Amino acid sequence: MINEQIKDKEVRLIGPDGEQLGIVSSREALKRAEEAELDLVKIAPKAKPPVCKIIDYGKYRYELARKEKEAKKKQKTVEVKEIRLSPNIEANDLNTKMNSARKFLAKGNKVKVTLRFRGREMAHMNSSKHILDDIAKELEEVAVVEKAPKVEGRSVSMVLAEKK
Structure with a gap:
């Protein structure tokens, strides 16, 4: 006034x-x-x-x-980048995905790692969760698990955030 x-x-x-x-x-x-x-x-x-x-x-x-x-200029928007995997992924492919996750985390983004199951792979969901555990263990020096692996329909996903 x-x-x-x-x-x-x-x-x-x-x-x-x-x-x-x-x-x-x-x-x-x-x-x-x-x-x-x-x-x-x-x-x-x-x-x-x-x-x-x-x-x-x-x-x-x-x-x-x-x-x-x-x-507004000083604000930083945090994006969630997604990495999709399948349960029968090979070691080199997994390493490539982990390297891209490292890059995303270094830029300050969060990474959602999704393990997608198709067809008969659904029967072996429990035996494939170790892939997400391996990723979390491999990236533990640069990232923390913000959201633990959780089954969501035909996929299992977890969210990683940059370590402060």
């Missing part, structure tokens, strides 16, 4: 230089803002009494937008 939109009887006023001017009526605060050729902006509406500051409103909005943009 700015200038005439402020309907409170009394406000705690902060001057353009940041000094406390005390509790004044909103009319008095608005008059002081007009004398300084600036705007009266309500900073903390929930406070008792509300806190208002004498500032240039356009510049204030610009600063807020810039801070928001800066915060």
Whole structure:
């Protein structure tokens, strides 16, 4: 809320230089803002009494937008990369998959390792879980198991995250 939109009887006023001017009526605060050729902006509406500051409103909005943009820039989104395996995978193929998992983890992503079963392979699900255990053991110096191996329909999957 700015200038005439402020309907409170009394406000705690902060001057353009940041000094406390005390509790004044909103009319008095608005008059002081007009004398300084600036705007009266309500900073903390929930406070008792509300806190208002004498500032240039356009510049204030610009600063807020810039801070928001800066915060957005520093955010890091974590992607979940998936690696699919079959129960009859060969050792070299498994090593290749583990190397790609290492690369994903190094970039800060999480890795979902999925062991997919087709047809008659479903009957031997328990005997194939060792593959996921081997991957977890092999990558334990760079990753931690975030979600343990779990059966989900025709597949068993686990999630690995980068070790901090």
